[in-house]
Amino acid sequence: MTTTYDKPLPDVDDPDMGPFWAATRQGRLTAQRCADCTTLRFPATPVCGTCLSEDTGWVDVSGTGTIWSYAVYHRAFHPGFRGELPYVVAIVENTDGLHYTGRVFGPRSAVAVGAPVSVRFDAVTPQVSLPSWVVAG
Ligand SMILES: [Zn+2]
Known part of the structure; x- marks a missing residue:
């Protein structure tokens, strides 16, 4: 496959x-x-x-934190994202005070600065698992 x-x-x-x-x-x-x-x-x-x-x-x-800032992408800056518009990319501040940039999944109505998130990992290839963030609904 x-x-x-x-x-x-x-x-x-x-x-x-x-x-x-x-x-x-x-x-x-x-x-x-x-x-x-x-x-x-x-x-x-x-x-x-x-x-x-x-x-x-x-x-x-820590794999938990809050949304520090975010943007909603309405244009695909790479063709691979066309089918997912609009989507959210955030800077997350984890509970250790570090900043990670990544996609945010979950209800759009819950996406806000300060909203709690937790990390998830998606194995997109056998060599690469990408971290992203899930906002609680
Ligand atoms: Zn040092």
Whole structure:
């Protein structure tokens, strides 16, 4: 059976973000944590923005949070999204204070700044599971 996913995919071999995509494939939301000052950061960067350390690791973080900001897409900026218009993309602030950008699923009437959300993972290819957010109805 051939599965076709016709939307953009992340580079799961990216040296900075590769560990994040490996974790999403296992259904885990993660962030970098500086090995020296323990500051969490996302998206991944090669250097800690707090202490400039290059010594880092990855840790599991909270998969719940609230919508920090959002947009409703009424135009498809990639042909793969044409059949899903309109759809919601949000910046979610998880309970660890980190910001993640992703699709939001659930009742549109419940989408608002401050609305509680929880993460979900969709295996769109054998190598890629994309995190998105579900707003409670
Ligand atoms: Zn640091």
